[in-house]
Amino acid sequence: MINVFQPDLGQAELAAIAETFASNWVGYGPRSARFEAEFAAHVGVPAESMIFLNSATSGLFLAVDLLGPGPGDEVVVPSQGFVANANAVLAGGARPVFCDVDPRTLNPTVSDVERVLGPRTKAVMLLHYGGAPGDVVAIADLCRRRGIPLIEDAACAPVSTVDGRRVGSFGDLAVWSFDSRKIITTGDGGMLYVRDPDLARRANRLAYHGLQDRSSFTTAAKGARRWWDLHLDEPGRRLIGNDMTAAIGSVQLARLPGFVRRRRQIAQAYDDLLHDVGGLRLPAPLPAGHTTSHYFYAVQMPEPVRDAVAEELLGQHIYTTFRYAPLHRVPIFGGADLPGTDEAARTTLLLPAHQSLSDAEVRRVAEALRTAVERRLVPARAG
Structure with a gap:
């Protein structure tokens, strides 16, 4: 069968996994942090704004959580998109409001988005169909003027640009996917970009149970007294990636x-x-x-x-x-x-x-x- 999607993996990825095994640490650790920094540099954003997660879907759900929509709120989503886009909105308590797309490009125009904005619009979620940037510059400008956060679903667009600027850096939050069908893969995995530094720190906490310090549950405790005590301000989930998949990701990114x-x-x-x-x-x-x-x-x-x-x-x-x-x-x-x-x-x-x-x-x-x-x-x- 000639497939539509197929990963490209080889000896370099196997060697990276073997090195991770030899380190005797396969959870979130130095390789995950390195992959975050490498991908942030690739996009052209600060390393502390990038979070390696177990999937892009987790990133979409977390992005919606960070914006805090609730009953009665609306999030604009292109109907020509993945089910995770609408699922994340519904799970966050809001209602997805679908905008149309250009039938040739399958990306929404700024007019398509503006047509469905309303007083209850909490955010706009924009998918870059097939990797094409679409009308992202005009849509990002519209969102800024209206004071509406923009989430970019750049799952299919790891190298796409407009005038040299990477897709994913135009909005307030963005996700990329590294699942088994994407251009680069970690098996499962994704990145979340959060522009606002305070919101990025909160995203890091929510991605690991809401804990203020992940080192409490690793061998990286810094000698603090009773380092096992919990410091929790709000509940979170376990959404982080791990060093084994991050090691694959670093190799794949170099091959991109x-x-x-x-x-x-x-x-x-x-x-x-x-x-x-x-x-x-x-x-x-x-x-x-x-x-x-x-x-x-x-x-x-x-x-x-x-x-x-x-x-x-x-x-x-x-x-x-x-x-x-x-x-x-x-x-x-x-x-x-x-x-x-x-x-x-x-x-x-x-x-x-x-x-x-x-x-x-x-x-x-x-x-x-x-x-x-x-x-x-x-x-x-x-x-």
């Missing part, structure tokens, strides 16, 4: 430029191989100054054709998919009239685009897609 370089080559190859397929729309060009992580390569075609093409390719052991199912169509979250999102969900298909694909596999996917699309669209168009 090569990963994205290969993904860029694959995207260019698809552009070259598929540009003349009638009825098939390729990804929209990025605006000037924008770069993407190339997490998705999304093509679009009419809905009945899209579904039939996906089934045909699956029969040839080529896995394609659509991410993410529109949240406003999920009954638990409530409905909305979002035509751009609905159009995108009917027509979009994600092709295999991970860095482990060979040139031959890319050609195989493109040729199979061309044949499947032209079989259904060319005769109808000619008639």
Whole structure:
């Protein structure tokens, strides 16, 4: 099977795990702190503002908790997003209010966001679809002018930039994902960025049971009398990452430029191989100054054709998919009239685009897609 998502792991990651085993400490410790500092430097933010967690989902839940929404409050979320976005809002006691997206980019415009802001809006949560930055600059400016915190879900955007500035650094809080399907992986894991220093310190406490000093439960006690005593101001959860996964993360982060370089080559190859397929729309060009992580390569075609093409390719052991199912169509979250999102969900298909694909596999996917699309669209168009 040619997969849509696939990790790229090797001997360097195994060696990092072996070193962690040899240290006899696999919980949160020096490797976790190093990975936090490395990733913060990669994004261009202070190391103390970055927290390594067990998942990006934990980061989303914690970000909402830090902002303190409650009954009657609302958080704006693109319907074209992952279920964790809306789950985090609901779990925090607020109501997700879904905004529409551009049907070509699958990212919301600033107008889409502004249209659903209201007096009860507690925050805006912005997903960078497939790694493309979208309208983040204008949305961040809108949020600042309105005094509304912005949470960036940069799970798919570890290297994406606008005018040289990393996505994730525009908002007040941001998360990145390192799960098994992401460009870099720690198996499971994520990063949370918190711009405000006081809020970042609180996030660190809440990520480890609410304790003021994590060293009380490690071998790092500094000789204080009765270091095992609890110092707790508010309850928290156990959301932190560990040194074993952080060791993998440090290796993966060093390999990230090569990963994205290969993904860029694959995207260019698809552009070259598929540009003349009638009825098939390729990804929209990025605006000037924008770069993407190339997490998705999304093509679009009419809905009945899209579904039939996906089934045909699956029969040839080529896995394609659509991410993410529109949240406003999920009954638990409530409905909305979002035509751009609905159009995108009917027509979009994600092709295999991970860095482990060979040139031959890319050609195989493109040729199979061309044949499947032209079989259904060319005769109808000619008639």
